[in-house]
Amino acid sequence: MQNKSKISSTAYKVLILMKLLNEENLNLQEISQFFSNQKDVSTPLSKEVILKYLNTLKASGYKISKPSFSNDYRYELLKAPYLINLSKDDLITIVKLEYFIENLFLKELDNSLKNILNKMDKFLPEETVDDYKRIKKSLCGNNTFDLNIFDYSEYAEMIHKFEVYCVEAQRIQITFKIPYEESKKTITLEPKELNYKEDKVFISGYNPLNNENQDINLQYITDTKQLPTKSKNTRSSSPVIFKLKGRLATTYSPYEGEKIYNDQDDYIKVYTYTEEKNNLLKRLLKYGDDCEILYPAEIREKIKETIFKTLNNYKQIGEINSKTF
Amino acid sequence: MTGTPKNDLIKISDNISVTAYRTICILNLLLNKPSNEEEISLHLKEQSLNNKNLSSDTIYIYLNTLKAVGSQICRPCKTNNHKYVLKNHPFMLKLNDNDLKSLIQIRKYISNLKNWKFILDVEKLFDIIQDNLIIESKKKFEKLRDTSWRYPLTQKIIDTIQKLESHAENQNKLEVVYSSPVNGIKNIKIKPEEIFYENGVFYVYIVNLSVNEAQYLRVDRINSFKLLENYSQSVFELPEIEPVQYKLKGASLYYFIPGENESIISKTEDEMIIEEKITNKFKFYQKVLSYGNDCTIIKPLSFQKEMINKLKVMLDIYK
Numbered sequence: 001m002q003n004k005s006k007i008s009s010t011a012y013k014v015l016i017l018m019k020l021l022n023e024e025n026l027n028l029q030e031i032s033q034f035f036s037n038q039k040d041v042s043t044p045l046s047k048e049v050i051l052k053y054l055n056t057l058k059a060s061g062y063k064i065s066k067p068s069f070s071n072d073y074r075y076e077l078l079k080a081p082y083l084i085n086l087s088k089d090d091l092i093t094i095v096k097l098e099y100f101i102e103n104l105f106l107k108e109l110d111n112s113l114k115n116i117l118n119k120m121d122k123f124l125p126e127e128t129v130d131d132y133k134r135i136k137k138s139l140c141g142n143n144t145f146d147l148n149i150f151d152y153s154e155y156a157e158m159i160h161k162f163e164v165y166c167v168e169a170q171r172i173q174i175t176f177k178i179p180y181e182e183s184k185k186t187i188t189l190e191p192k193e194l195n196y197k198e199d200k201v202f203i204s205g206y207n208p209l210n211n212e213n214q215d216i217n218l219q220y221i222t223d224t225k226q227l228p229t230k231s232k233n234t235r236s237s238s239p240v241i242f243k244l245k246g247r248l249a250t251t252y253s254p255y256e257g258e259k260i261y262n263d264q265d266d267y268i269k270v271y272t273y274t275e276e277k278n279n280l281l282k283r284l285l286k287y288g289d290d291c292e293i294l295y296p297a298e299i300r301e302k303i304k305e306t307i308f309k310t311l312n313n314y315k316q317i318g319e320i321n322s323k324t325f
Numbered sequence: 326m327t328g329t330p331k332n333d334l335i336k337i338s339d340n341i342s343v344t345a346y347r348t349i350c351i352l353n354l355l356l357n358k359p360s361n362e363e364e365i366s367l368h369l370k371e372q373s374l375n376n377k378n379l380s381s382d383t384i385y386i387y388l389n390t391l392k393a394v395g396s397q398i399c400r401p402c403k404t405n406n407h408k409y410v411l412k413n414h415p416f417m418l419k420l421n422d423n424d425l426k427s428l429i430q431i432r433k434y435i436s437n438l439k440n441w442k443f444i445l446d447v448e449k450l451f452d453i454i455q456d457n458l459i460i461e462s463k464k465k466f467e468k469l470r471d472t473s474w475r476y477p478l479t480q481k482i483i484d485t486i487q488k489l490e491s492h493a494e495n496q497n498k499l500e501v502v503y504s505s506p507v508n509g510i511k512n513i514k515i516k517p518e519e520i521f522y523e524n525g526v527f528y529v530y531i532v533n534l535s536v537n538e539a540q541y542l543r544v545d546r547i548n549s550f551k552l553l554e555n556y557s558q559s560v561f562e563l564p565e566i567e568p569v570q571y572k573l574k575g576a577s578l579y580y581f582i583p584g585e586n587e588s589i590i591s592k593t594e595d596e597m598i599i600e601e602k603i604t605n606k607f608k609f610y611q612k613v614l615s616y617g618n619d620c621t622i623i624k625p626l627s628f629q630k631e632m633i634n635k636l637k638v639m640l641d642i643y644k
Contacts, residue, residue: 005389006385006389007386007390008348008386008390010342010344010345011342011344011345011347011348011390012390014345014348014349015349015352015390015391015394018349019394019395022416022419052342053342053345055340055341056341056346059341060349060350080418081356081416082416084418085453086453089446093443093446093450096443097450100434100435101431104434109427112423112424112427113427116424116427119420120454123418147438148440178579179579180578180579193430196434196437197437197580247506250506251506253525254475256473282615282616285614285615286614286615287611288610288614288635288638288639289638289639289642292642292643300643303643304643307636307640307643308640310614310617310620310621311633311636311637311640313618313620314621314632
């Protein structure tokens with residue numbers, strides 16, 4: 001009769017070892033340590049037993065590199081038991097993806113992508129790895145990328161510096177001078193991320209002093225200082241609340257950091273927490289009379305003032321002035 | 326995965342676990358294809374140290390051991406042709422939370438490129454990665470991907486985009502069934518021009534053949550479409566629209582990048598005059614409104630009047 005719960009204890013441990021090595025490279029001590037922490041493994045595994053298990057994996061066709069200086073004296077499963085099929089088009093996408101991230105000059109993100117691709121490497125058949133190398137050489141050699149990426153190289157150093165601040169959640173002080181404003185400004189920022197808009201790069205973050213999200217164009221930054229305090233990422237700024245009606249109310253999908261409250265049939269209320277105020281104003285102006293800012297009062301006043309000033313622009317045109325106002 | 330040749334295996338048999346070896350043989354077989362008990366038995370006989378048949382009970386123990394490490398193996402039944410099917414296993418790709426977060430961040434940056442083809446290529450690649458992740462990573466990645474799109478990108482949308490692109494290339498005319506948020510479901514005769522991606526949404530820029538107007542439709546609202554084989558209106562030309570001129574000043578000057586249909590007529594330190602050949606009035610007004618008081622329409626008069634009316638209605642809301 002079939003015994004559903006009965007398993008082979010040795011086979012179980014060998015499979016667990018295979019799973020471990022599939023995920024990361026380990027040395028004998030780490031393997032031994034892992035098994036000694038397992039409740040379902042009754043006795044600690046000796047070095048000889050672990051070597052026997054490794055031999056079993058090798059006998060089953062799995063290549064395992066010997067511990068050496070180059071692999072930090074760890075055992076490495078060179079190919080996973082399970083392989084991923086990627087087409088040539090998928091490989092081209094990977095190469096383009098690498099090129100794209102490289103050209104954003106986000107070193108940390110670039111390293112993350114490389115790390116992910118390294119992890120995937122052991123899951124790819126040898127011929128796929130060869131194809132990938134060939135495609136990369138060919139595409140990079142001819143520089144045949146049709147991605148239309150702007151050249152951000154002049155900001156490379158700043159981008160990396162801000163990226164590190166974001167990753168390390170480091171509060172900073174930024175001084176910047178916008179050409180159409182008279183004087184320099186200095187603000188405290190809890191940087192969140194770098195944003196790319198066309199040919200410009202912005203550092204986006206939360207200003208704890210005025211409780212607002214801000215985007216600063218790197219082009220206008222004159223000085224940056226790291227402050228001896230960490231960002232308090234848990235704190236969010238107070239929301240801007242706006243009402244949408246008409247077609248927008250039925251079709252609107254929230255942006256990042258937005259929540260919709262649908263308490264009426266003919267309109268929706270949107271609470272937005274993360275968007276920089278000037279960008280938000282521009283976006284809400286686009287929605288025309290389908291949108292009304294409800295809160296806070298100063299933003300409501302600001303949009304009212306902007307609409308009024310825009311309308312006033314047309315007062316300068318005398319002929320229209322007399323006809324329409 | 327091919328194991329050690331039988332003769333070599335006999336030489337090293339003292340230094341391996343035969344039970345584990347056989348269990349891995351079954352794993353390799355099931356990774357390759359679903360198999361019934363007979364096929365498993367035959368495979369073990371070919372791969373193992375001796376020629377004797379293993380009992381059903383022994384094979385069950387091996388299968389149970391594979392399940393114990395986290396494999397999901399479907400029992401043989403009519404629907405799977407009476408074979409054991411490996412549905413899931415723990416030997417797939419494992420990505421940690423930081424890896425998954427990085428992939429989502431990468432996608433966010435790609436969506437700024439406005440290169441819809443690359444966006445779809447990367448989505449396809451992410452689908453493959455997701456399919457090959459261990460179950461925990463898979464669930465997390467799926468959730469992150471779903472929540473990071475403003476609008477879900479379904480296979481139906483991807484298929485529609487690809488077909489529309491092909492019809493646009495062949496200059497075909499179509500009748501689409503479109504689910505309009507205002508007018509409900511309606512049939513529209515169109516000539517698709519090109520696909521574009523904006524603010525997380527895929528659109529198709531079209532010529533509406535019924536009203537001779539350039540419009541754009543959201544791809545996810547296209548329910549279905551059929552080819553108009555012998556549509557009588559063979560040559561369509563967009564109606565001539567008088568170019569619109571507008572003036573920009575202030576901060577907007579520093580952010581302005583001319584679009585495809587825009588040209589800079591004059592430029593000083595304080596202001597810029599731009600001329601635009603408008604293809605879609607709705608989009609034009611949206612853009613001009615977003616500039617706020619940095620922007621003034623200079624001509625034609627009809628556009629100025631319409632803008633003034635729009636602004637008056639907007640101002641009324643705040644009175």
